[in-house]
Amino acid sequence: MTMSLMDFLTVLIMVFALFMLLAGIFTAYFGSGKSRMIGVALLVIGLVVGIMWVVMGMDSVDMINVDLSSVIWNAFVYIIAAVIGALIAIGVFLLAIMKS
Numbered sequence: 532m533t534m535s536l537m538d539f540l541t542v543l544i545m546v547f548a549l550f551m552l553l554a555g556i557f558t559a560y561f562g563s564g565k566s567r568m569i570g571v572a573l574l575v576i577g578l579v580v581g582i583m584w585v586v587m588g589m590d591s592v593d594m595i596n597v598d599l600s601s602v603i604w605n606a607f608v609y610i611i612a613a614v615i616g617a618l619i620a621i622g623v624f625l626l627a628i629m630k631s
Contacts, residue, residue: 539608543615546613547616551573551580555572565631566628
């Protein structure tokens with residue numbers, strides 16, 4: 532019934548990477564001048580972080596044994612990890628935009 536730290540970190544980092552990609556696309560498309568360059572940098576950071584984490588974790592897939600209570604608990608913790616990752620990415624996005 533416990534979730535490993537690696538599961539939590541995987542969800543957190545993948546959501547961070549996804550939000551960095553989305554923020555980068557948004558900023559690069561709608562920004563001008565310095566903001567556009569920051570958007571490209573956010574996009575690259577999101578790509579690099581996401582690809583590195585996927586490549587490092589490719590050998591840790593195990594979906595054979597399923598316990599319903601474990602799945603429900605893990606889903607709850609995954610949602611918390613996703614929210615934390617999203618908030619961190621939004622914070623980095625806002626910090627980058629405010630500094631430009």
